[in-house]
Amino acid sequence: MGSQTVVADVADELARRVAAGEYQPGDLMPSVRQVAEEFDMNRATAQLTLGRLESYGFVEARRGKGFTIRDVREAGGVDVYRQLFRFSIPMPDIAMEMFRDIVDVERNLVLETLLAYTGGEQRIDSAELKSTIDELESLARQQVPDLRQMLALEVALVRRLLTTLGLTMQRAILNSIGETVLEVPEAVEAYFAGAPDLHVLVWRALAAVWDSGSGPSEAQLALFEDLFGMYHEKVIARFEELVVGIEESAGVKQAASA
Numbered sequence: 001m002g003s004q005t006v007v008a009d010v011a012d013e014l015a016r017r018v019a020a021g022e023y024q025p026g027d028l029m030p031s032v033r034q035v036a037e038e039f040d041m042n043r044a045t046a047q048l049t050l051g052r053l054e055s056y057g058f059v060e061a062r063r064g065k066g067f068t069i070r071d072v073r074e075a076g077g078v079d080v081y082r083q084l085f086r087f088s089i090p091m092p093d094i095a096m097e098m099f100r101d102i103v104d105v106e107r108n109l110v111l112e113t114l115l116a117y118t119g120g121e122q123r124i125d126s127a128e129l130k131s132t133i134d135e136l137e138s139l140a141r142q143q144v145p146d147l148r149q150m151l152a153l154e155v156a157l158v159r160r161l162l163t164t165l166g167l168t169m170q171r172a173i174l175n176s177i178g179e180t181v182l183e184v185p186e187a188v189e190a191y192f193a194g195a196p197d198l199h200v201l202v203w204r205a206l207a208a209v210w211d212s213g214s215g216p217s218e219a220q221l222a223l224f225e226d227l228f229g230m231y232h233e234k235v236i237a238r239f240e241e242l243v244v245g246i247e248e249s250a251g252v253k254q255a256a257s258a
Contacts, residue, residue, distance in 0.1 A: 010039050011052040018058045018069060019087040025071035029059050056083045082180040089186060092243045099239050106177050107232045109170055110158055117161045124164055126211055132157055133203045140196035148188050150196060190239035
């Protein structure tokens with residue numbers, strides 16, 4: 001195993017402990033010597049490991065003191081939040097709380113984007129949109145659809161709409177949400193709580209509305225918003241099934257090895 005793999009694995013374990021609250025904000029992290037001894041590595045590698053943890057935003061170096069644990073939930077930025085979510089997956093309560101926030105922000109952002117584009121004057125070439133939707137459909141029809149690739153393609157579609165609308169801040173937020181979700185397989189799978197084909201059908205319907213130029217009626221808009229909300233509730237429920245399943249599997253393994 002290469003030293004870089006060791007550094008990444010140990011940094012991830014230390015980050016998981018911070019995420020789980022095993023190390024409290026304001027406390028000192030274990031020293032380079034302690035990390036080296038616990039994980040059977042030399043001190044230079046332990047120093048690199050703590051440096052990597054600092055790059056995650058979970059600790060900060062204090063001259064003469066070592067590394068102090070940051071309050072990542074209170075003071076962390078988007079990138080820290082992304083790392084925190086990734087390390088929280090084995091802890092269902094924490095992971096669910098964070099995923100609900102992610103879904104809430106994503107749902108509102110995407111819904112507002114779709115409605116703004118529907119009511120706006122700027123238009124993407126319909127052939128370009130249909131080509132991307134065709135690619136999405138091709139992925140959905142595979143025997144084992146690549147869900148991560150499908151979700152990445154959908155994020156790219158919404159990003160394209162935001163670019164056309166000139167909404168650069170919203171685009172930056174969407175990019176951060178996309179990075180956060182796409183790193184976590186359970187989150188990706190949850191976004192396909194319905195069949196992958198359903199995603200294609202929604203985009204086809206939207207493309208037809210945009211091509212018509214007349215826009216949806218108020219009743220159609222209300223129905224779309226209701227369906228959008230109901231679908232995201234299913235996404236949250238599916239994520240809960242997946243992360244609880246991880247915890248239960250870990251419990252079974254521990255019982256078997258006891």
